Amino acid sequence: MFENHRVLLKAALISAFYFALSLGAIADYDRANTIRLATTTSTENSGLLNDLLPRFKEATGYEVHVIAVGTGKALRMGRDGDVDVVLVHAPAAERKFVDEGFGEQRLPVMFNDFVLVGPASDPAGLASASNLGNALRRIAETQSVFVSRGDDSGTHKKERSLWTQAGLTPEGAWYREAGQGMGKVLQMADEMNGYTLTDRGTWLAYRDKSQLRIAYEGDEGLFNPYAIIEVNAKRYPDLNHEGAKALILWIRGTDGQEAIAAFRKSGEQLFTPSANTVAKR
Numbered sequence: 302m303f304e305n306h307r308v309l310l311k312a313a314l315i316s317a318f319y320f321a322l323s324l325g326a327i328a329d330y331d332r333a334n335t336i337r338l339a340t341t342t343s344t345e346n347s348g349l350l351n352d353l354l355p356r357f358k359e360a361t362g363y364e365v366h367v368i369a370v371g372t373g374k375a376l377r378m379g380r381d382g383d384v385d386v387v388l389v390h391a392p393a394a395e396r397k398f399v400d401e402g403f404g405e406q407r408l409p410v411m412f413n414d415f416v417l418v419g420p421a422s423d424p425a426g427l428a429s430a431s432n433l434g435n436a437l438r439r440i441a442e443t444q445s446v447f448v449s450r451g452d453d454s455g456t457h458k459k460e461r462s463l464w465t466q467a468g469l470t471p472e473g474a475w476y477r478e479a480g481q482g483m484g485k486v487l488q489m490a491d492e493m494n495g496y497t498l499t500d501r502g503t504w505l506a507y508r509d510k511s512q513l514r515i516a517y518e519g520d521e522g523l524f525n526p527y528a529i530i531e532v533n534a535k536r537y538p539d540l541n542h543e544g545a546k547a548l549i550l551w552i553r554g555t556d557g558q559e560a561i562a563a564f565r566k567s568g569e570q571l572f573t574p575s576a577n578t579v580a581k582r
Contacts, residue, residue, distance in 0.1 A: 335366055337385045339383075340370075371452045385540045385541045387529070388527060389528065391458045408529050417516045418511075421512065445495065447496045486499070
């Protein structure tokens with residue numbers, strides 16, 4: 302009887318061992334065919350990735366696991382080797398990421414622009430502002446509610462740089478740091494009857510749900526370029542570098558760039574492809 306128990310136990314252990322091996326093989330197989338992409342919330346909120354990635358999977362067989370966070374966090378994930386590739390929109394931070402040896406090369410993918418949105422009543426009078434700096438000064442001087450991302454995202458970095466360029470330090474009860482993604486911030490600004498800075502892609506995706514309106518646009522200082530960067534293969538050799546390269550090649554190639562150009566909301570183009578341009582240092 303005891304001998305039978307020992308035989309059964311041995312068989313169970315052998316079975317468990319080979320089952321564990323098979324799970325490991327499945328995990329390895331899935332990892333080889335899965336790309337971890339850290340990207341800004343705007344590429345997800347706008348619906349762009351939901352349009353692009355099924356096309357990419359059909360063309361290459363790769364599954365892309367998207368982690369949509371602020372640009373700052375996306376780059377930190379790249380620094381920690383937690384993702385294979387990043388798609389972000391904060392050129393200064395991207396250059397630092399590459400210069401410090403965490404990324405291979407920043408390559409242009411597309412661009413759109415930022416806009417200042419606010420209540421239809423436009424209490425700060427942005428519609429008659431002479432330039433972008435004047436628009437921001439009007440918000441500060443009238444202490445109109447301004448909702449900041451406050452999350453170290455590309456949009457937040459851009460917003461803070463615009464205040465600095467205008468010679469202003471936003472502070473006080475009128476300046477609200479949300480620590481949230483763009484969609485939530487647009488909702489908060491709408492509820493508070495306030496202003497905020499948003500990328501045009503996310504704005505067009507959320508516009509029909511909001512009472513906000515574009516209050517100021519068109520300044521060249523609102524240009525918003527996106528770049529893709531493979532995490533450094535020498536620093537993190539175990540990442541899916543083949544998959545990262547495949548995604549970069551596809552999204553910057555003819556099929557990816559044409560899909561970006563064709564992507565629209567309410568008949569409006571959200572992003573302009575830019576792979577044929579040179580990324581500025």
